[in-house]
Amino acid sequence: MIQFERVSKRYEEGHDALREISLEIARDDLVFLTGHSGAGKSTLLRLIMLMDRPTRGKVRIDGRDLATIGSRGIPAHRRNIGVVFQNHQLLFDRSVFDNVALPLVIAGYDQREIGRRVRAALDKVGLLARERALPITLSGGEQQRVGIARAVVGRPRILLADEPTGNLDPALSAEIMALFEAFNQVGVTVLIASHDLALISRLQHRIITLRDGQLVGGAA
Amino acid sequence: MAANPGQRREGASASRARLGDRYRAWRDHHSLSAADSLRRVLDNPASSILTWLVIGIAMALPAALGIALDNARAVSGSWDSPAQISLFLKADIDEQQAQDLRLTLADRGDVGSAQLVPRDAALAEFAELSGFADVVASLDDNPLPHLVLVEPASGVDPAVLREAFAALPEVDQAVLDMAWVQRLNNIMELSRRLVLALGGVLVLGVVLILGNTIRLAIESRREEIVIVKLVGGSNAFVRRPFLYTGLWYGVGGGLFAALLVLVALLFLDGPVSRLASLYQSGFELQGIGLIGSLQLILLGGLLGLAGAWLAVSRHLGAIEPR
Ligand SMILES: Nc1ncnc2c1ncn2[C@@H]1O[C@H](COP(=O)(O)OP(=O)(O)OP(=O)(O)O)[C@@H](O)[C@H]1O
Ligand SMILES: [Mg+2]
Numbered sequence: 446m447i448q449f450e451r452v453s454k455r456y457e458e459g460h461d462a463l464r465e466i467s468l469e470i471a472r473d474d475l476v477f478l479t480g481h482s483g484a485g486k487s488t489l490l491r492l493i494m495l496m497d498r499p500t501r502g503k504v505r506i507d508g509r510d511l512a513t514i515g516s517r518g519i520p521a522h523r524r525n526i527g528v529v530f531q532n533h534q535l536l537f538d539r540s541v542f543d544n545v546a547l548p549l550v551i552a553g554y555d556q557r558e559i560g561r562r563v564r565a566a567l568d569k570v571g572l573l574a575r576e577r578a579l580p581i582t583l584s585g586g587e588q589q590r591v592g593i594a595r596a597v598v599g600r601p602r603i604l605l606a607d608e609p610t611g612n613l614d615p616a617l618s619a620e621i622m623a624l625f626e627a628f629n630q631v632g633v634t635v636l637i638a639s640h641d642l643a644l645i646s647r648l649q650h651r652i653i654t655l656r657d658g659q660l661v662g663g664a665a
Numbered sequence: 666m667a668a669n670p671g672q673r674r675e676g677a678s679a680s681r682a683r684l685g686d687r688y689r690a691w692r693d694h695h696s697l698s699a700a701d702s703l704r705r706v707l708d709n710p711a712s713s714i715l716t717w718l719v720i721g722i723a724m725a726l727p728a729a730l731g732i733a734l735d736n737a738r739a740v741s742g743s744w745d746s747p748a749q750i751s752l753f754l755k756a757d758i759d760e761q762q763a764q765d766l767r768l769t770l771a772d773r774g775d776v777g778s779a780q781l782v783p784r785d786a787a788l789a790e791f792a793e794l795s796g797f798a799d800v801v802a803s804l805d806d807n808p809l810p811h812l813v814l815v816e817p818a819s820g821v822d823p824a825v826l827r828e829a830f831a832a833l834p835e836v837d838q839a840v841l842d843m844a845w846v847q848r849l850n851n852i853m854e855l856s857r858r859l860v861l862a863l864g865g866v867l868v869l870g871v872v873l874i875l876g877n878t879i880r881l882a883i884e885s886r887r888e889e890i891v892i893v894k895l896v897g898g899s900n901a902f903v904r905r906p907f908l909y910t911g912l913w914y915g916v917g918g919g920l921f922a923a924l925l926v927l928v929a930l931l932f933l934d935g936p937v938s939r940l941a942s943l944y945q946s947g948f949e950l951q952g953i954g955l956i957g958s959l960q961l962i963l964l965g966g967l968l969g970l971a972g973a974w975l976a977v978s979r980h981l982g983a984i985e986p987r
Contacts, residue, residue: 494986496985496986520900530895548897550694552690553687554690555689555690
């Protein structure tokens with residue numbers, strides 16, 4: 446589903462964020478991506494989202510070389526991938542419902558379908574009762590769950606998450622991870638970048654480890 | 666996989682809705698963007714009114730000057746044809762021949778009227794007007810020729826007529842008295858160009874003001890733009906609300922401009938018609954009219970779109986998720 450072939454990423458300042466990364470993530474898999482701060486986890490996810498292009502090497506999604514996608518094709522590519530990013534998350538002047546509906550509005554679904562799907566997604570993350578609330582009135586964990594609902598509402602085949610449990614307590618973190626496992630169960634390929642080794646080593650999934658931009662474990 | 670389209674929509678492909686749905690959604694997003702942009706504009710009445718006023722004044726100025734010019738043209742056009750051709754006849758033409766010539770000329774279709782000023786009458790008039798009566802009386806001979814004054818029929822080019830008259834055998838010199846008409850026309854033309862130039866400059870100003878306003882709007886919603894792009898919003902999708910914002914600012918500005926012109930005209934109407942009645946003229950101030958107002962509003966809308974387009978194309982591309 447996701448393939449990296451000898452991918453390197455050098456930022457303009459000459460810093461190598463990724464070096465010769467080759468890895469493959471199978472369809473329907475759930476994989477953790479870990480490593481120290483600055484190891485290149487976010488960079489790897491950004492390449493999949495086409496927020497950046499690799500300096501060398503190929504990234505393939507579903508067999509398709511991402512280098513063949515021009516800037517006009519980027520929006521359509523992103524609509525096929527759900528993302529949960531720790532920073533820039535929710536629109537704080539819109540209700541929970543409107544936040545979750547955003548990908549569907551962009552993709553051009555009609556109002557009834559949007560209503561149905563948004564409620565289904567909110568139901569899965571346990572926030573159906575809060576659809577009219579403004580995000581600012583929600584706790585950190587609830588906001589993160591709204592972000593997850595938004596990521597899955599378009600039923601993407603791939604779900605990426607960057608530090609989804611970054612500032613949550615252990616119980617909430619476990620809950621969030623359980624949510625990702627549930628989505629993985631219904632056929633979504635999930636890739637989660639996380640520091641939280643204690644948590645992810647308890648869950649029985651493949652773990653890819655980066656160190657200074659190089660792969661040190663889990664390449665499979 | 667089932668071929669049934671109803672079921673395909675339930676499938677895993679997230680980005681694809683059916684074509685009809687997509688069209689409806691596109692239309693919906695237009696009305697949604699339009700309404701949302703209008704709400705944002707109206708939510709900040711103080712700054713919006715200020716923007717509208719600035720644009721309104723910038724548009725009202727050339728519009729009002731243009732209207733003033735139209736009125737001036739209407740006034741000057743209502744005067745009787747001011748051109749007059751003076752035909753100085755040759756010295757050997759006697760008064761009877763001069764009278765015959767006058768009659769022939771007066772019968773021509775391109776001549777409005779022709780009047781004979783016999784040489785003696787001309788001399789007498791000269792003596793009276795110049796105060797040189799004694800000098801004139803002492804002259805043995807009248808040095809003046811007979812003079813025929815011709816007014817061209819309306820619509821006839823006086824310069825062409827002058828050429829034709831100059832070729833007549835009886836005529837020594839044909840002089841067109843229209844220096845001042847030409848001067849007036851030149852002034853009118855100059856004013857028209859000045860108004861056009863001023864209008865061009867102010868239109869550019871309006872586009873830049875709106876561009877800057879939209880740039881600020883973009884800046885204040887940077888975070889939102891990033892999120893929309895991250896979840897797959899196309900450039901067109903991101904652009905749309907800002908184009909509508911520009912449209913609303915422009916349309917509002919055009920409306921203000923029309924109102925300003927209307928108020929100015931109401932203010933001038935009384936004095937102008939009093940002045941006109943003093944001169945026994947039926948002249949009435951021409952207003953901007955419904956069509957003119959609509960044109961101003963339309964122009965405002967177009968300028969708003971142009972300004973928004975300028976801002977959007979310069980600044981939206983730079984906002985990418987990082
Ligand atoms: N836009 C950028 N320009 C230049 N260097 C960058 C940029 N983004 C990241 N880097 C550098 O690339 C390296 C990898 O960064 P990355 O964000 O991928 O790390 P990370 O593993 O996600 O770290 P963290 O756990 O702290 O989020 C870091 O050294 C970082 O300083
Ligand atoms: Mg990171």
